[in-house]
Amino acid sequence: MSGRAMRWDETLLPPLMALAIAAVVGDLLILAFGASPGHVFGLLFEGTWGNAYGFGQTLYKTTTLVCTGLAVAIPLRAGLFNIGAESQIAAGGFAAALAGLALPAGVPWPIAAVLCLLAAAIGGGLVAAVPGALRAKFGASEVIVTIMLNFIVLAFLNWVVAAKLHVPESLHTPEIATGGVPRFADFISIFHGSAANVTLFVALALAAKMWWYLFRTKQGYELRAVGLQPEAAENGGVSLGRTWFQAMLIGGAIAGAGGINYVLGYKHYYEEGFATGSGYIGIAVALVGRNHPVGIVFAALLFATLSQGGLAVNAVVPKQLMDVLQAVVILAVAVCVPEVRRVLRAAGGRAA
Amino acid sequence: MRKLLVVLGGLVLLHVALLFARPKGADASPATKRVRVGIVFDLGGRGDKSFNDGAYEGGERAIRELGADVTFIEPGEGSDREPGLRLLAAEGMDLVMGVGFIFTDDLNKLATEYPKTHFAGIDYAISTDSTGKVIPPPPNIAALKFREEEGSFLVGALAALAGGSKKLGFVGGMDSPLIRKFEAGYTAGVKHVCPDCEVIAQYAGVTPIAFRNPSRGKELALSQYQQGVKVIFHASGSTGLGVFEAARSMNALAIGVDADQFREAPGHVLTSMVKGIDAAVYDAIKRAQNGTFAGGIIGFGLAENGVGYVYDANNKAQIPDAVRAKVEALKAEIIAGKIKVPSTT
Incomplete structure (x- = not known):
């Protein structure tokens, strides 16, 4: 990736093409439902980028999706499919809430927030370490192990919260004593009411760090080599098991860190199902972002817009329509990337 | 390259054109003074x-x-x-x-x-x-x-009077104060008409999954029927589907919850404890419309028809007239405040 010079047409055209296809398919879907596309897309824009509150909500969702997207992409670069971001982010959020509950209220919030972030990363990392270790030691399929762990971890967390920790007649833990981070609304009043908070910068920093790791460090190089051609990498002296374990661990830790967006930035407690579906959308984010940290940030923004927009247009068209539209985006990207590149290469070949 | 740009341009144009499409009846502007x-x-x-x-x-x-x-x-x-x-x-x-x-x-x-x-x-x-x-x-x-306990009280009394056994069953979903209300009312209803009757109460679990676990519901129900229970009241969401299945296979009776669940096991559903959420929603909207909406705690019990039990053509044959009369008398007593139904076990 990094060795070759970036070609702007190969980078920009496929996503633009995919978006155009998705927009037209969206129009047809909306028409099929009997609503007017102009009205629905107008509402979608108004509810996401059209006002500060909607934009704040979009940024809030972006934060979570950057983390789950990276959590899928890093293992995927090493050739592993991490389907477990769903439970890794839940475990991370839970660990952050536990840390926040355990710390005395007097601890200043920046210190507490860092400790909670560490706890979240450890929580998510622990969950991902299981499939990583099983893959490295016994060759167990990480796909099956992560899917199964989703059930186990989520059920376990539900049980702990329901049986031990919850506030009566609710599904959440008590509020954390300290560690809550400021929201954008605290500095810029037009964001009032939106959940966007400074953890967005944590997510962006993680994306930057991962770019550096993948493309500028020896370990990142080895990780990509293992993903591209495991036998060759092994012959070159790279330990497959160690690399796989490491990739899963990093992915899980980043997914776990995503949990602080809700726990530290929004509600200040862990609630069952606070990030339902974000682990699975993370797979789509990684695919659409082509496993590249920069692409993932933009893909997360796109899917966050669709998700928040889905809420804004829910009064006119059913929720399922936006789910279908998300799927259309994924398919369009999957088709456009190789197809556009093929056409461009062919054209380039003729010109030369 | 040019071909791709043409395709892209074409798609964008098509999209813009479609934005102006307006199917018949879309976005009819709502009348102004509706609530x-x-x-x-x-x-x-x-x-x-x-x-x-x-x-x-x-x-x-x-x-x-x-x-x-x-x-x-x-x-x-x-x-x-x-x-x-x-x-x-x-x-x-x-x-x-x-x-x-x-x-x-x-x-x-x-x-x-x-x-x-x-x-x-x-x-x-x-x-x-x-x-x-x-x-x-x-x-x-x-x-x-x-006030789920009031409706549960009536189905408890009904089960004890029409069930034909001194042992009555209860299957709850997630063990929580809300579901305990059902159990408390049910047990009180049973004991009110039959002091020496016994209620076997069990819960499917302590997490929300306990509301969607039909196989656990069936397991609990089968074991209760085998202990001599003839009627089981469930308050357990879709876990109750397992209770109905057990009732069918043991040729016994079950009592539905929230809505009339007769169709889940025709012939094996004695009645259902219904919760009138639709009526409560309708009522709130009506109050908002005519300006009488007020905040505070608004209770829906037997008196407000917020809870009740099903008695219709489907289950008439299973409920003798004397039993029906007795249960209706209890209902009147609860509404009049002569019977206080407990809401905790």
Whole structure:
């Protein structure tokens, strides 16, 4: 990736093409439902980028999706499919809430927030370490192990919260004593009411760090080599098991860190199902972002817009329509990337 | 390259053209003085055959009969609940409702931010301070609370009178104060008409999954039937489907919950303890329309027809007239306040 010079047409055209296809398919879907596309897309824009509150909500969702997207992409670069971001982010959020509950209220919030972030990363990392270790030691399929762990971890967390920790007649833990981070609304009043908070910068920093790791460090190089051609990498002296374990661990830790967006930035407690579906959308984010940290940030923004927009247009068209539209985006990207590149290469070949 | 740009341009043009397409009947602008109501469902969403569907029916009825302008929102994940409510409140709706106790915190927050908007919460959780005193909800929230124990009392009495056994069964979903209310009322109803009867009460679990675990429901029900129980009352969501299955295979009886569940096992459903969520939603919308909406705790019990039991052509044959008369007498006594039904076990 990094060795070759970036070609702007190969980078920009496929996503633009995919978006155009998705927009037209969206129009047809909306028409099929009997609503007017102009009205629905107008509402979608108004509810996401059209006002500060909607934009704040979009940024809030972006934060979570950057983390789950990276959590899928890093293992995927090493050739592993991490389907477990769903439970890794839940475990991370839970660990952050536990840390926040355990710390005395007097601890200043920046210190507490860092400790909670560490706890979240450890929580998510622990969950991902299981499939990583099983893959490295016994060759167990990480796909099956992560899917199964989703059930186990989520059920376990539900049980702990329901049986031990919850506030009566609710599904959440008590509020954390300290560690809550400021929201954008605290500095810029037009964001009032939106959940966007400074953890967005944590997510962006993680994306930057991962770019550096993948493309500028020896370990990142080895990780990509293992993903591209495991036998060759092994012959070159790279330990497959160690690399796989490491990739899963990093992915899980980043997914776990995503949990602080809700726990530290929004509600200040862990609630069952606070990030339902974000682990699975993370797979789509990684695919659409082509496993590249920069692409993932933009893909997360796109899917966050669709998700928040889905809420804004829910009064006119059913929720399922936006789910279908998300799927259309994924398919369009999957088709456009190789197809556009093929056409461009062919054209380039003729010109030369 | 040029070919691709042409295709891209064509797609964009097509999209822009479609933006102006207006199918017949789309975006009819709503009449001005109709009451505007927004309802946000719980994550289960529509199709749960329980309270979300009940709320939907209530909203639909208000559209038909009151001409209300009702907007429904189905949040996709937990963090979408508050934004869903906020979207509706920001639009200046007259009444914004959250379906399910889980909306309690979100409603409290928004009610203080939008003091002029009416809010209503189904099963809204009333909090108490450290001394056990009730903390009233903000003045613009109507907490729609059902007295499930009253309906459960009647089906308990009915089961003891018509069931033909001194052992009665109860299967709860998640062990929680809400479901304990059902058990408490049921047991009290049984004991009221048959002091030496015994109630075997079991719960499917301690997590929300206990509301969607039919195989566990069947297991519990089978073991109860084998101990000599003839009638089981379930308050366990779709876990109850397993209870009905057990009733069918053991040729025994079960009692449904929330809605009339006769169709789940025709011939094996003695009755159902119904919870009138649709009526509560309709009632709240009606009050918002005619200006009599008031905040506070609004109870729905037997007196308000908020809870009750099913007696119709389907189960008439299983309930002797004498039993029916006795249960109706109990109902009148509860409404008159002569019987106090406990809400905790």
